[in-house]
Amino acid sequence: MQPAMRSLSPLTPSDYHAHGVCCCGTPLLQHFHERMMALFAGLHGPETVSASPRGQDSPLLLTNLRLFDGSGAPLRDNVAVRVMEGRIQAILPGDAEPEGAEMIDCGGRVLMPGLIDAHWHTTLAAITQAAAMTADVGYVHLVAAREAERTLMRGVTSVRDVGGPAFALKRAIDEGIVAGPRIFPAGAMISQTSGHGDFRMRHEVPRGATTPLTEQERQGVAAIADGEAEVLRRTREQLMLGASQVKLMAGGGVASTYDPLDSTQFTERELRAGVQAADDWGTYVMVHVYTPRGIQRALRAGVRSIEHGQLADEESVRMMAGEGAWWSLQPFLQDEDSNLYPDAARRESQRQVAEGTVRAYEMAQRFNVNTAWGTDILFNPQNTPNQLRHLAKLTRFYDPLTALAMATGRNGELLSLSGPRNPYPGTLGRIEPGALADLLVVDGDPSQNLDFLADPARHMRLIMKSGRIHKDRL
Structure with missing residues (x-):
């Protein structure tokens, strides 16, 4: 049988959104609707997004x-x-017959799984903190939708969202309303009073029994909880909304206005309450924390993923390894991709974390800790285009293929900890029979280096998610 010939027609707003145009409206209203939908989807034009829907329904080879x-x-x-119905059907000999499949010639390039960012803020990455706190909430979500499509077009086909109101955007992506990566949402970051997720101004303290929620709490960015009962309530609320995992704040941070980097947050009993609520739903808790004391307290409470942890000591790392917990590290190196702080105190905290980063990657390997890659780009629209540069930096600590495996297969294993709360059942980050067909064709040789990641617009030649082609420059 002759292979099917491939014809990808340019995408226009009317093609892409024809299903959503109201036929009973006036031409002017239809034109306005199409323009607004194109803006919401953040479309970049015919050379970026493929119009072909055939990849999901017909076999591809x-x-x-x-x-x-x-x-x-x-x-x-x-x-x-071979790809069929959104999954990898088989890995075949190179001269396999198409048997009715549409053939895609990769031109001798590398085929690899879609990338996974295990520490991403879908709604908060591409907007400044000032805009996030002052703009209309609709504007915040429009910016996030545009950035979601840009994220996908960088080859990031899945993200673990670690805090923020991502539920609506996840639904829109899953329903095909906008383009973007798969989102594993955590919902609001749960914080104690004065913790890393307490964004109140000084004049809002003290908080009385009848004090209304803050704007950040109403929008689902954070939730303040004190005591086991409140932690249970806030955790259960996020699970009700569809969280695939839960995020608690167990220590201070670099960017914090109030809580110092070395502070320990939530008692062990409070942390355990959140862990129990998540476990009752078949999923897990991850915590923001840097220090040995906070790490060890979280692990004793049953936390499964330590986010950051760059100030860990050997005892903490041994404990992570012994508990089989994940260490979700980011290459915070106080370099061109770092946030800029005007005050000396936060710059000093940043320096400590940068020094700790080098030690952390060394200890993670020495003690064989399950290690994930993420970026934690937050309130920094200038940095989101450099998302994959954060992955290329790992070659300072790992050989290129090991680093790339961390952002694909290993991160896929971390996502599977959500168990029955996993919104996308199936293997992610691997190319093997039965895995979800999230695939990239790239110009570059990851056995030598990951330099090609610095310019995804140029080097990502094909981007496929669930067997559907979103970019084709082959």
Whole structure:
């Protein structure tokens, strides 16, 4: 059987959104609707987003490729990958017959799984903190929707959202209203009073029994909880809204207005209350924390993922390894991608974390801790285009294939901790039979370096999510 010929027509707003145009409206209203929907989706034009819907429904056979399967193993040659109904159907010999599939010639390039950012703020990454606190909430979500499509077009096909109101955007992406990565949402960051998620101004303290919620709490950015009962309530609220995992603040931070970096937050009993509520729903708790004391308290309470932790000591790292917990690290190195702080105190905290980052990656490898990659870009629209540069930095600590495996197969294992709360059942971050068909074709050789990640617009030649082609420059 002859292979099907591939024809990808340019995408126009009317093609992409025809299903949403009201036929009973006036031409002017229809034109306005199309313009607004295009703005909401953040479309970049015909050379970026593919109009072809065929990839999800008809078989595809990707040929003439070098395969990185997400495990960290060496690249494989002389193979082909068959995709059907949004999943990897088979890995075949390179000369396999198409058998009715549409053939995609990868031109000898590398085929790899879609990337996974395990520490991403979907709603808060691409907007300044001032705008997030003062703008209309609709504006905040429009900015987030545009950034979601840009995230996908960088080759990031899944993100673990670690705090913020991402539920509506997740639904819109899942329903095909806008383009973006799969979102594993945590919902509001749960914080004690004076904790890392307490964004109140000084004049809002004290808080009385009848004091209304803050704007950040109403919008779902954060939730303040003190005592086991309140932690239970706030955790259960996020689970009710659809959280795939829960985020608690267990220590201070660099950017904090009030809580010092070395502070320990939530008692062990409070942390345990959140862990129990999550466990009752079959999922887990992750915590923001830097210090040994906070890390150890969280692990004793049953927390499964330590976010940051750059100030950990050997005892804490041994404990992480012993408990089988995950260490979700970010390459905070006080470099060109760091946030800029006007005061000396926060710059000093930033310096401590940067020094700790180098030690953390060394200890994570020495004690064989489950390690994830993420970026934690927050309130920094200038930095979101550099998302993958944060991954390329890992080659300072790991060989390129090991670093790339961390952002694919290993992060996929972390996402699976959500168990029955996993919104996308199936294997992510791997190219193997039955895995979800999130695939990239790239110009570059990850066995040598990850430099190609610094310019995804140029080097990402094909981007596929769930078997559907979102970008094709082959």
